Amino acid sequence: MPSFLHAPVGRRAALGGIASSLAAAALPVRASEAYPSRPVTMVVPYTAGGSTDIVARLIAQKLSEILGQPFIVDNKGGANGVIGMDIAARAAPDGYTLLMNTAGAQALAPVIYKTKFHALDSWEPISLISSIPFVIVAREGLPVKNFAEFAALAKAGNPPLSASSGSSMIVLATDQLKRVIGAPTLINAQYKGTSMQAQAVIKGEVDVSFDSFVTLPQIKAGKVRALAVVAPQRAASLPDVPTLAELGVKDMDFASWSGLLAPKGTPKAIVDRLSAEVQKIVRTPEMQERLKGLDHTPVGSGPAEFAKLIGDDYARWQRVVKETGFKIEG
Template sequence: MNIKPLRLIAGLALVASTAAYAQSYPTKTITMIVPFAAGGPTDTVARLVGQSMSKSLGQQVIIENVGGAGGTIGAARVAKADPDGYTVLLHHIGQSTAPALYRKLTYNALDSFEPVGLITDVPMTFVARKDFPAKDFKELLAYVKANKNKVTYANAGVGSASHLCGMLFMSAIDTDLTTVPYKGTGPAMNDLLGGQVDIMCDQTTNTTSQIKSGKIKAYGVTTKSRVASLSDLPTLHEAGLPNFEVAVWHGLYAPKGTPKPVVDSLSKALQTALKDATVKQRFAELGTEPVAEARATPDAHRAFLKAEIDKWSPIIKKAGVYAD
């Protein structure tokens, strides 16, 4: 028996089935996993984007917060989910730092997912409790070095953006501080507002309103240029820490094996969301903006993620920071 025609028929049937599935997708609610606590900056980005994507997809996109272990618990859940397009992951820069930070990941940060597209690059701000004694960043540096055993640095947990920023800061000033890890940015910010911890480095999506209301002190932003929504705030480079730069990008992922037409549908809905006037306005208010359309594609995101993993792995390994 010649089995080649049978293989061809089977292949054509699979293509037809996949195409039919993609044409009908989605037919039910889509769950967007955010691997951090509700109320944090990544959660804010997800809710804005998810609400807009719901409109163009014709089905509700609900947010489910699955926090813990620097985002790896939520990411692992999506990696193991059915590759049908109904469970997706919205993660930040931690997707690229996890391979170096965690010795026992149950997934491959690059190969266990189908990247859908990048969403935004969020600047970070260096902030402190309202009554912190330093008036500006120059005084903060002097105070931190003189009181390194007393100053506490809050972060949202190992692998979080605030942890990464703090690690780079301490490396840059060659001073180790007492770090206080939390289970998410929300709880960390609450304790900063309450004066239980001293300083923190966090995304503008979580700090802008607190800075403008005067509830915390701000010393600088971590990008090359000033942020429009916080135009009076200098860059850390301007303030006295040369070439210090870190931004927190966010991206969308589906489980590995999700049909390409479904991934493309999600990517198209994401691109539409990033053009949404409401999303753009809210992003601007939070000190960020959507990425260019060319970056909100599967291929661009995959290439970017690989480059970020290659970038951060040697930095983290050199610092000797690991998590089980």
Template sequence: MASISRPAWGRRAWLAGMLTTAAAIALPSGASAQTWPARPIQLLIPYPPGGSADLLARPVAAKLQERLGQPVVLDYRPGAGGTIASQALARAKPDGYTLIMVLAAHAINASLYPKLPYDTRKDFAPVSLVANLPMILAGSPSLQATNVKELIAEAKAAPGKLTFGSAGNGNTGHLAGELFDSVAGIKMTHVPYKGSAQVVTAMLSGEVQLTFDSISTTLPHVKSGKLRALAVTGSQRAAVAPEVPTLAEAGVPGISITGWYAVLAPAGTPQPVIDRLSTEIATVLRQPDLKANLATNGYEPVGSTPAALRTHIDAEINRWSKVVKDSGAQIQ
């Protein structure tokens, strides 16, 4: 049987139809990127109100909604070391209307939890590293030690007796305490809470003796005399508390931990939307009034590119994986 060839005009019509279909398929992403945002944006917060993420997210969200012309609504999803909020984001539609502000715990959880309901590296689109924040080792009124040297001596005299509270299992403060135990050769008992606000309450009542927490939530109580600052955990002293020594200066070298906060979107979010978000975050972080607001609470604004944030998160996952393995920390 002779083959039947498609007429030239038929081939052209078929090709034109295919191109039209492809353009129609590609249109929604491009169109959404051009018109975004057309409605309110939801910003998930992995911890309860009153914590360091909340203190940062509120003023940043207020500035962003001025720039974007749409409300940026904070949605608190605390629990499971931040994994509940992260799971919600991973399952959200990748349209730029659901975001999350994660903490360093987001990278820690990748190795601390035996199984997560998402892939930390693949299920999220980095937007911007918003800010860094020094952490502080603080003592409660029930702690006898007045400095790090005395603290170590007290802990060695009664292993497991001293308690330190954190904002939750897998939180940066949790791992900071485990690392401090390992480096100092002591053993303290970890007590997890649901957010920094609960930790502060427990500290003030003497329920726990110590905490490794963000300087934004702890410093006000240090300045009022209700808590005692023993050291900051970074490599240099904090600008808002220059009188507080680093752990290295206090006699415990080898520990350098700084909290960080970043905005992520679901994987698959259109790149133009990601780029617009990143640019707007960097823009608001340069505004003098917001910079002054954040500096009061110890935040150090960054405003990175998406690519720089991806590199940062990958490095943090690798770093904390080693800390978790070496310290033996695990979720019970």
């Protein structure tokens, strides 16, 4: 018979307490080692087929292969991302519900809508996967060759120029552009969705548009003209097109991004493991090529860097909304 069974009651209790403590201490390790033990849902707060959905499916497929459980993309579009974000934010923080999101929904929606979640405080950032530049394009026939000529024409306002917007983020970016270049007569024509917004400038219904590279084939074919890239650096697919910052235009850093998050309270061991795997995935030549094919700039950051970006973007959008007086109609 084991000797501890003959020990005094006090000593047996102490030994039992030590054993319980050791077992409890081992639980988080075992939990992280076993994760995932069942399918994981990756919520995308947009409809299927867009670039965010494509990125989610690329990452989900690789995580499934590496971690041995299905990562299932669940599209929950509507209300500029708010519906899907609300579903993810209310999910159990156990690592089995994740959110693939963009700057427009993550950092802007909580500024302009009365959401039940916060841009940063309601989440555990996992990894910034890629940054997404915008390009300002002009319709065929608009008598401008570069951004400076467009700005001068827009400021003159005779006749007023028009710009198409297809999301809250682009509406705000257009309003901010009007302010920084001093073109109050620039008409902000709002369309239902970014694809319709892009078609508007391709068809010549409006003069210019902020575009997430949907119009790249038309740019290459000379059907529309790229005036400037809205991002910290030039786009790889348009190396000769300057950024707004290069042109001396300030307060117009509206690059978007795609990133993976989990509900607040998700165990750090799970967040760290997912982040490490996503970073490895993003750095593979295959994923680099796929992301660049979507005109995304691959990043693959850690949680801390991603959290800082979300916080910075949230603060920027708060300032821009205040400066432009932007309000949701209806």
